[in-house]
Amino acid sequence: MKDIFLADAHLFQPGDANYQRLLAFLREQQGQVRTLYLLGDIFRFWLGYRHVVFSPYVPLLEALRQLRERGTQIVYVEGNHDYLIGPYFRDVLGCTILPDGGEVVIDGHRVYLAHGDLVNPADRSYRMLRWVLRSALARALMQVVPPDMVWAISRWGSARSQKGHAGRRQRWNPEALLVSHAQPHFAAGCEVVITGHFHVPIFRQDAGQTLIGLGDWIDQFSYAVCEDGVFTLRTA
Numbered sequence: 001m002k003d004i005f006l007a008d009a010h011l012f013q014p015g016d017a018n019y020q021r022l023l024a025f026l027r028e029q030q031g032q033v034r035t036l037y038l039l040g041d042i043f044r045f046w047l048g049y050r051h052v053v054f055s056p057y058v059p060l061l062e063a064l065r066q067l068r069e070r071g072t073q074i075v076y077v078e079g080n081h082d083y084l085i086g087p088y089f090r091d092v093l094g095c096t097i098l099p100d101g102g103e104v105v106i107d108g109h110r111v112y113l114a115h116g117d118l119v120n121p122a123d124r125s126y127r128m129l130r131w132v133l134r135s136a137l138a139r140a141l142m143q144v145v146p147p148d149m150v151w152a153i154s155r156w157g158s159a160r161s162q163k164g165h166a167g168r169r170q171r172w173n174p175e176a177l178l179v180s181h182a183q184p185h186f187a188a189g190c191e192v193v194i195t196g197h198f199h200v201p202i203f204r205q206d207a208g209q210t211l212i213g214l215g216d217w218i219d220q221f222s223y224a225v226c227e228d229g230v231f232t233l234r235t236a
């Protein structure tokens, strides 16, 4: 049995090539995966209502449900596009939700998981936005704004944030950020640190420590696997 780690599919419409490819990949994995770790930004936008899901995501939710039925556990680390992941994932899909990431033990290895949107302490404007989007006010608004309107607002917001990402990526080197983010976790005794967010596949192994940047499921189709305690980064 193996564990799979993937992030940053930014799924939007079921007909999109990357969406289809993820569904096919998850179908192939049925019955073969102990735990599927989703490290955030699987969706272009998600907000967790109790009884409502955004209809473009029904095919993915069904694929996840089928994996569950075949015995796969699902762990969801929230990203910056999918947060307040909520009751559907928790209660219907039976996921373990780690809103800010955290440590897990896999085959006896201490593994630190994070989406990666918090690795840069200098990105203050983003930290502020993140706090606002997850605040009690945002939760209260969720109860009164109709989901169709929330979806429309998210499309506008995500077009804006795409522009911001491009600029930030030029200013900050993802590999250097990940190395310094991982350092305290390695120092605290973790052997493996895995993040997404930067859309850059990174695999560094040194002195028994493994640092993995998951790349993305948009045009790289990269993902990590742990099989019998050995971590690898692969391409679908």
Ligand SMILES: [Mn+2]
Binding pocket: 040, 041, 079, 080, 081, 115, 117, 196, 197, 198
């Ligand atoms: Mn992200």
